[in-house]
Amino acid sequence: MGKQTGFLEYERVDGPVVSEAERIKNFDEFHGLQNINKQQIQAARCMNCGTPFCQAGTIIAGMAVGCPLNNLVPELNDLVYQGCFEQAYRRLEMTNSFPEFTSRVCPALCEHACTCSLDGEAVSTKENEKTVIEYAFEHNLVKEVKPEYRTGKKVAVIGSGPSGLACAQLLNSRGHVVTVYERNDRVGGLLRYGIPNMKLDKKIIDRRIKLMEDVGIKFIVNANVSTKNEKKEVACAHVVSDKVKNIDAKEILNEYDAVVLACGASNPRDINVTGRDAKGIYFAVDFLSKVTKSLEDSNYEKFPFELAKDKNVIVIGGGDTGNDCVGTSIRLGAKSVTQLEMMPCPPTERLESNPWPEWPKVLKTDYGQEEAIYKFGNDPRVYQTTVKEFIKDKKGNLKSVITVNVAFKKDKKTGCMVMKEVSGSEKEIKAELVLIAAGFLGSEEYVTKACGVETNERTNVKTAEGSFETSKKGVYVVGDMHSGQSLVVRAIAEGRKAAKQIDYDLMGYTNL
Structure with missing residues (x-):
């Protein structure tokens, strides 16, 4: 090789x-x-x-x-x-x-x-x-499989992120009639509205969706699968579309031979401290979604500078999404960017306790941090620090943040490491915009309730070990909604494996 x-x-x-x-x-x-x-x-x-x-x-x-x-x-x-x-x-x-x-x-x-x-x-x-x-x-080599025969089976995929798309792709190639429902105004899920364009140009998504449509996969956007009388403003808290319509989950369950839930781990972890109701605090995915929608609506001719220009920005969270917020804020003219991370700074080289081929737990400086170093002269990351309080002005607008250092100490009773505030380490930092990128807690409750499926203690949809079928027969789950927040590559893998199980259950055998 x-x-x-x-x-x-x-x-x-x-x-x-x-x-x-x-x-x-x-x-x-x-x-x-x-x-x-x-x-x-x-x-x-x-x-x-x-x-x-x-x-x-x-x-x-x-x-x-x-x-x-x-x-x-x-x-x-x-x-x-x-x-x-x-x-x-x-x-x-x-x-x-x-x-x-x-x-x-x-x-x-x-x-x-x-x-x-x-x-x-x-x-x-x-x-x-x-x-x-x-x-x-x-060289025109990429072609989706157009089945010569249809099986007569109908499958609905709820969510058009990487797991849903991968599952839909294989099920359609097998000959099942596949319809994908997306609650936003464009297909792609977090590929489109959670990952900035500088990492994944949205034309790359559209190029693939066109091929999938050409072989018979149907995409329905602005379609929020919930209960019939669900209030839109509650059910679609993280949706950028203003044309979204609720579709009764019962109708979907009755119409299709199989239903695949691929809605993602779209329930963001919040920072519930004093002053959380201040104006200017957003979940990272909402912020990134607004930016992408504005760019796409204007054909990339208008940048939504009003979201961050001349503002002191604090990003809470040190992962990929936090880094995306740093890079996006810089492009929108932020006055300063600070990224808070609760964990200690990782080592620059592998420790003996982290040998190859394990994932290397070492310091990584991603594109957003590189850009912050270029723009402001210093790494934006502040380690072992979290927010203790949000400070508002008289009009309720965010004006600053009180941070506090944290340390991890072993609990004598449980033996587990627990986070403790460091007394006297409080600092006040100017901030007009805070972006919460602290991860996700699992699936959104209104979806799981509407579809009648059980969840586990982490609010992921429950399945038997090695299976993708939920507690409700004929309803399956894939991706982050099943395994919790993870990678695009893992979501695609789950979608492919689930398609094989669904095909077997529908046909009694599978050649996927």
């Missing part, structure tokens, strides 16, 4: 990246592709190691190791090295429904489990994948 001595002969070279000074002027993607011949050299670095954890898709020490889709990475790299790009695409599409998404937004679990990373730089598998899929689109 690859050139046997390639990992010794060639250094890793990544594709071109637009400078911070230029990319903060717009919302365009800023990771480019390098010359295809140069990418072949990068693929030659795959060393035929014999221990391809890159494709393992397993859990070690509670952490994901390798590709959850089980992409056959060494085979793909070898085909890229050989210049066999059509064959590389055929290999890739066997396991990955949407390489154009994963090659842009996946954190590359494959690379972090690469044997080359033991004593050097990992193989650039993510860029190899992007090169392959863009080559395939450019």
